[in-house]
Amino acid sequence: MYCIEARLLSKSYGNFMAVDNIDLQVPSGKIFGFLGPNGAGKTTTMKLLTTLIPPTGGQMNILGIDAIKSPLEVRKKIGVVLQQPSYEPTLSVEKALDKYGMMWNVEKNIRKDRVEELLVAFDLVDIRKKKNDDLSIGQRRRVQVAREFMHDMELLFLDEPTVGLDPSARRGLLDFIKGKVKDGLTIFFTTHILEEAEYLCDDIAIINKGKIIAVDTPGELKNKFGKEKTIKIHISEQKDISSLLAGIPECTIEHDSGVIITVRSSHSEQVLQDILKILASNDMAVEDLSVVPTSLEEIFLSVVKNSNA
Numbered sequence: 001m002y003c004i005e006a007r008l009l010s011k012s013y014g015n016f017m018a019v020d021n022i023d024l025q026v027p028s029g030k031i032f033g034f035l036g037p038n039g040a041g042k043t044t045t046m047k048l049l050t051t052l053i054p055p056t057g058g059q060m061n062i063l064g065i066d067a068i069k070s071p072l073e074v075r076k077k078i079g080v081v082l083q084q085p086s087y088e089p090t091l092s093v094e095k096a097l098d099k100y101g102m103m104w105n106v107e108k109n110i111r112k113d114r115v116e117e118l119l120v121a122f123d124l125v126d127i128r129k130k131k132n133d134d135l136s137i138g139q140r141r142r143v144q145v146a147r148e149f150m151h152d153m154e155l156l157f158l159d160e161p162t163v164g165l166d167p168s169a170r171r172g173l174l175d176f177i178k179g180k181v182k183d184g185l186t187i188f189f190t191t192h193i194l195e196e197a198e199y200l201c202d203d204i205a206i207i208n209k210g211k212i213i214a215v216d217t218p219g220e221l222k223n224k225f226g227k228e229k230t231i232k233i234h235i236s237e238q239k240d241i242s243s244l245l246a247g248i249p250e251c252t253i254e255h256d257s258g259v260i261i262t263v264r265s266s267h268s269e270q271v272l273q274d275i276l277k278i279l280a281s282n283d284m285a286v287e288d289l290s291v292v293p294t295s296l297e298e299i300f301l302s303v304v305k306n307s308n309a
């Protein structure tokens with residue numbers, strides 16, 4: 001059963017397609033990572049799915065509800081934390097949490113318990129009496145994310161929730177989210193940080209320039225690209241090495257400075273032998289040579305780069 005199903009979903013501004021005919025299927029009870037560089041269309045997609053802006057094309061079904069026909073019905077069942085900071089300057093941290101629960105008609109006793117739970121979970125106990133205006137950016141962000149957990153929901157949308165958080169708060173938030181998902185919550189999580197998506201998400205979609213360019217589990221992404229290695233060769237004399245290596249099959253030349261050349265390949269052993277042969281037959285001395293697995297970060301960058309080409 002899918003929590004989110006979108007088909008050919010689009011949003012254009014004039015003739016610019018911010019979201020370009022995307023298809024999405026997000027299973028219930030999972031964390032779905034929506035990953036992409038700045039300006040890729042993550043926030044726009046999230047605003048579409050949460051019915052904050054209307055699409056210019058396509059269909060979407062959220063929690064079994066036709067979200068274009070019945071946006072209000074959808075909004076009652078979801079939580080949304082936008083990228084934009086939002087807080088009440090004059091309220092204390094604990095009052096802000098409580099008031100947010102009140103807005104959602106959460107019963108007083110339940111609110112009281114939840115405020116205590118969230119103050120601890122988001123490391124806000126020491127600043128519970130402080131006014132939001134007097135908090136740091138990271139503290140405000142923690143309050144903003146925490147308050148969303150004051151109400152019950154089936155599906156939560158988080159737009160880059162860890163931006164501005166220090167590493168320990170970041171890890172704390174990711175682990176809190178993981179716990180909530182164990183209890184049955186589904187999360188749609190946007191980030192431009194691959195590591196975060198890898199740590200947290202069951203499935204990852206990569207978006208670039210409004211188009212989805214890959215959908216996979218982190219494990220599958222690694223399977224597909226994990227065999228890929230980066231070979232770095234440092235030769236002693238400036239030479240046009242790219243043209244010498246250009247004919248090697250299954251070998252992508254990534255960078256060539258004249259003396260240092262970096263290539264990527266999923267058949268690194270064969271490619272390495274070919275390279276060494278070519279270097280030897282051209283009397284080129286090697287200063288240094290290394291072969292390292294391509295990191296997921298590089299995979300991400302190269303998937304995005306290829307989609308730009």
Ligand SMILES: Nc1ncnc2c1ncn2[C@@H]1O[C@H](COP(=O)(O)OP(=O)(O)O)[C@@H](O)[C@H]1O
Nearest residue numbers: 013017018036037038039040041042043044045
């Ligand atoms: N209201 C708008 N009017 C015109 N262009 C917009 C509007 N909102 C977003 N865009 C453009 O759409 C693209 C995607 O933006 P956004 O969804 O915010 O990207 P991301 O969240 O991935 O950084 C960007 O080029 C942005 O400038």
Ligand SMILES: [Mg+2]
Nearest residue numbers: 042043044083
């Ligand atoms: Mg954004």
